[in-house]
Amino acid sequence: MSREILMPALTPTMEEGTLARWHVRPGDSVKPGQVIAEIETDKSVLELEALEGGEIGELMVEEGAEGVAVDSVIATLLEPGAAPAPEADEPLASTEHSDGGVSPGVGRARPGSSPQPRSQVSASTPAMPSTEGRGGRVPASPAARRIAREYGIDISTLNGTGPRGRIVAADIEAALALRSAAEAVTGIPATGTAPTAGTAPTAGTAPTAGTMPAPGLETPFEELSLSTLGKTMARRMAESKTTIPHFHCSIDVNVEATLRLRTELNEAENGPRLSLNDFVVHAAARALRDTPRMNVQYRDDRLIRFRRVDIAVAVAVEEG
Structure with a gap:
């Protein structure tokens, strides 16, 4: 008897994810709590652990598959000692759309096998x-x-x-x-x-995604794929730049006392390791707390004044 392993919702807003890597293969024995896969969400890469023991029967989704819907079947788990389904060089199974069309699936068709109770979702469509x-x-x-x-x-x-x-x-x-x-x-x-x-932009309108002029022969280029995290970062940065008013001001600050305090705190045993960024964020939070009229957001012809200070900080990672 086989049990289905489903794509989990690793965050409250997660609707789909990327199966970044499998840590198991068909026939491998797994124990509860053992890491079997890495799932990439729009924010991070998280490990997927087995909830119960058994033997991996079939991997329904290939490594690197994107857009795998939450609660779709990604693998099967057999009872200990049960033989996994034999491998067959068959084309990928097909999944029917609600309108009667057919799209590529993510599992291999098995001769004589009965359909799974849950429909297989194409992760790489x-x-x-x-x-x-x-x-x-x-x-x-x-x-x-x-x-x-x-x-x-x-x-x-x-x-x-x-x-x-x-x-x-x-x-x-x-x-x-x-x-x-x-x-x-x-x-x-x-x-x-x-x-x-x-779509092509009309006169007086901003260009939309996909409307960049085609580069000429004198400007060679290459297209690089982005990870789910990279796509989210790009989307959030574009949204921030286009929806939030920006203005810049600068002042000179003597930070000698701050540097001494940072050194003292970092030398303390079991203390946090602080960077200058931590002090800048703290100063910004204090400024917003002391000036609540700046801790607002314009929305639908109204000002939304927040009762608490919430500051997001962008950090550099390998993806961007």
Whole structure:
């Protein structure tokens, strides 16, 4: 008897992830708590542990597969001593869409095998324009629909990047960033529809993703793929730049006392290892606390004044 191993929701907002690496192979014995895979979310890479012991039967998703939906089957676990399904050089199984179409699946077809109780989701299906499902309903996640309603985004105008073209929350956030950029350039509020990637910009509007002019022969270039984390970082930075007013000011500060304090704290046993960034963030937090009128956000013709200070700091990682 086999049991299904599902793609877990490793964060409260996770809808899909990338299966970065398998630590097991079919036939391997695993114990509860043993790391069997690495799952990459939009924020980090986390380890997936086995909840119970047994033998790995079949790996349904290949390493590096992106867009694996939460709760989709990624592997099977056999009872100890049970023989795994024999390998067969068969093409990947197919998964039927709700509209009757067929897309590549992620598991290998087994001669004479019965279908799994859960449908297999194609983890490596590329993004495609969203299509209507049953009853003309555009496939979209609940979170995406909620954000779209809140900001007046018409999801039928978007290209989904989720499994089989499904609209996910990240697509709505990207549309909001594009709309804000267009408003900043034209000074005219955008309508409820958002420009989709790959469309040509009209006069007086901001270019959208995919509209960069084709480079000439004298400007060779190469396209580099981004990890899930890298895509999220790029999207967040673009959103920050286009939706938050920026202004710059500078002052001269004598930090000799700060450097001495940092040295004393770092020399303490079992103490934290502080950098100058820690003191800068602390100073910014103190400034916002002492000047609450600056700890605000403009939203829907209103100012939202926050009761606490929350500062995010970008850090350098290998992905970007």
